[in-house]
Amino acid sequence: MRPRFTVLAALATGIGIGLAGCGQQPAAVSPARQGGQADTSSRADPAAGWAGGYCGAVTHLVRTLSTLPAVDPSSPARASSTSSRMLGSVVGGIDQTVAGLDRLGSPPVGADQAREELVHDLVSVRRRADDVRRRIDSARNPAAISVALGEARGTLDEVGRLDLLKALQATPELSAAGKRAPECQPLVVPPAPR
Numbered sequence: 001m002r003p004r005f006t007v008l009a010a011l012a013t014g015i016g017i018g019l020a021g022c023g024q025q026p027a028a029v030s031p032a033r034q035g036g037q038a039d040t041s042s043r044a045d046p047a048a049g050w051a052g053g054y055c056g057a058v059t060h061l062v063r064t065l066s067t068l069p070a071v072d073p074s075s076p077a078r079a080s081s082t083s084s085r086m087l088g089s090v091v092g093g094i095d096q097t098v099a100g101l102d103r104l105g106s107p108p109v110g111a112d113q114a115r116e117e118l119v120h121d122l123v124s125v126r127r128r129a130d131d132v133r134r135r136i137d138s139a140r141n142p143a144a145i146s147v148a149l150g151e152a153r154g155t156l157d158e159v160g161r162l163d164l165l166k167a168l169q170a171t172p173e174l175s176a177a178g179k180r181a182p183e184c185q186p187l188v189v190p191p192a193p194r
Contacts, residue, residue: 064093
């Protein structure tokens with residue numbers, strides 16, 4: 001079974017996202033690889049360097065999703081404002097991830113199509129999330145708010161279905177490099193049972 005981010009699809013109480021391994025300290029990411037920059041000091045293993053930069057880039061979205069603000073369902077107005085804030089966080093996390101993947105560039109071995117497809121998917125979901133956020137912000141009656149909140153749930157489901165490790169799984173070389181790159185460990189190695 002290949003690792004996928006379908007784990008993100010678990011929605012709690014309508015619009016919360018649970019991630020496997022929540023509560024664990026995030027792995028330290030070297031400044032060179034933070035935000036999708038390949039570590040130029042790893043010339044001996046360029047595939048692992050690229051994989052580390054890739055994982056650094058997608059980690060922005062993973063961290064954003066793991067720390068989403070909670071939705072307050074106490075009233076339609078509170079549900080709207082907190083849902084809007086949550087979708088704004090998702091948009092910001094996607095923006096950081098896309099920027100990191102763009103800075104990273106092509107991998108040393110194959111898989112550029114997979115990276116480009118992920119960027120395309122992220123940009124599409126980001127656009128929908130921002131559109132839904134705007135509809136939530138402009139909704140004034142309970143029926144419109146209810147419809148917009150349902151769209152927010154659908155957008156979060158889309159984010160949960162994204163295969164963030166797509167480019168690492170595109171070739172056996174990059175898959176192996178992802179296992180060697182320290183930045184990828186929290187993403188590609190299943191957490192130990194508790």
